[in-house]
Amino acid sequence: EVQLVESGGDLVRPGGSLRLSCAASGFSVSDTYMSWVRQAPGKGPEWVSVIYSGGSRYYADAVKGRFIISRHESESTLYLQLNSLRPEDTALYYCVRGGGVYVFDIWGQGTMVTVSS
C-alpha cells in the first residue's frame, strides 16, 4: 500500500529549528517529485517546497533561505529542515507525493508545527 507518514512536529519558540520526517511505503521517494504542503488552522493549503527526482529543489518565497528539503533514498524518507521559525509558520505540515503532471496524488496525515513563545 502506498502511504506517507509524517513525524517531528512540535511546539517551538520563535527563532527555533525543527526537522520533519516523512516515511514513504509502497514506492521510493526518489522515483517522483515530493513536496511539503502546509495548512494553517482554518486556512487553505500552501505549497512549501518540492524536490524533483533529479534532485532540483524549489521553495515558496515565504520559506526560502530558512527551510531545506532533502531525502534519503535508501530509507525512502523525505525531510524538511525548518530554521529561523516564525509564528506565521504555525501549520499542519503535509508530506505529499507528486503524481502525473504537477499534482499531488498521495498525502500523509500531517504533523503539527506550532511556533509560539
Added chain:
Amino acid sequence: IVLTQSPGTLSLSPGERATLSCRASQTVSNSYLAWYQQKPGQAPRLLIHGTSYRATGIPDRFSGSGSGTDFTLTISRLEPEDFAMYYCQQYGPLPGFTFGPGTKVYVK
C-alpha cells in the same frame, strides 16, 4: 500566479448541481490545473487533474472544464459525502505551485 475561487461558500441541497469557479491571475496551462476535496480532519484528496481528468476512484458526477484563466469544477448531483471544501491548484512559473483559497460547499 494567484488563484481566486468563487463563491467562497455555496449552500445547496443533496441532489442539486454545484458549480465552483477558479480564476487565475495569468494564463494557466490546461495540463497544470487540478482540484482537491478536503473534509474536516482529513488531508486534501485529488479529484481532477489536467483540468478535466478524474483521478483514480473519483465518481463521474465530478467534472472539470475551462481554459486560460477560468476553470470550473462541477458536481452534477450532490451526494451527502460531497459537502466539503474544494481547492483548485495550479503549476506555473517557478517556484511553481499555488492553491486557491477554497470554496466551502455546505448543506442548505
